[in-house]
Amino acid sequence: MAWTTDAPGGQRHTGYVLGRLADGTIPTYRSGQALYEREFTDSPNGAGGTWSGPGAADVDQPTALVPACRCGWRGPDTPYGGEALLPDDAMLEARAVWRAHAAAVLDAQVPDGYRDKISALARNLHELADERPRSALVLARQLREIADHLEPLAVAQALAQGVPWETIGVDLDQTKQAVHRRYGHPSASLEQRVRELTGGSVAALLAVARDRRRGTPPPAPRARWSQAVTRALRPPAGNGVGVPGS
Structure with a gap:
């Protein structure tokens, strides 16, 4: 799942969500010679979600979501699947954090x-x-x-x-x-x-x-x-x- 925000002048920021496992790592997968971090998408139909990349079914569910942006920005961890936030709420929180980042970066116009x-x-x-x-x-x-x-x-x-x-x-x-x-x-x-x-x-x-x-x-x-x-x-x-x- 990815979100895109455009601004005047052709600037664009694309946000997505990573997941952090219980051991503190963000899972990765290899494609050719390159190593990629797995993106995470929360399921709209129930608990849990899915990882990107091959072998995703073998990866545990995350304990936290990490909002991220293609520009290189990373947001704070949002607890996932625990008592702090329901899974759907965690995804909404991650998106809201990214949207705040994108708005702050793209909008320098004085109201x-x-x-x-x-x-x-x-x-x-x-x-x-x-x-x-x-x-x-x-x-x-x-x-x-x-x-x-x-x-x-x-x-x-x-x-x-x-x-x-x-x-x-x-x-x-x-x-x-x-x-x-x-x-x-x-x-x-x-x-x-x-x-x-x-x-x-x-x-x-x-x-x-x-x-x-x-x-x-x-x-x-x-x-x-x-x-x-x-x-x-x-x-x-x-x-x-x-x-x-x-």
């Missing part, structure tokens, strides 16, 4: 509602720069700080959905090497922002992102994000510059 709000804000900021330039400077600093807090959370969520570093770099208009270097060797300011948001380090944030399962809480609690935004919007003490509406 119209967000784009409209940003456009309206940009127009207001242009007027503010003409009328009250110091207030505009304060807002520019505040927006930059909010964006700097937002980026590591978005990077972690993208990694959790299987988005590769190269694609993250494209979305940030940077090279894969530059983004990977910034998060692999984070600056003190980046470490401080992530600690404010999550209570942990950049390395811990990325490690948790790679191991996250679909439906688990985001890396930063909403309360911590709200606190970070409140700090960013607070004018410096003794500044004397007010922002309209603040």
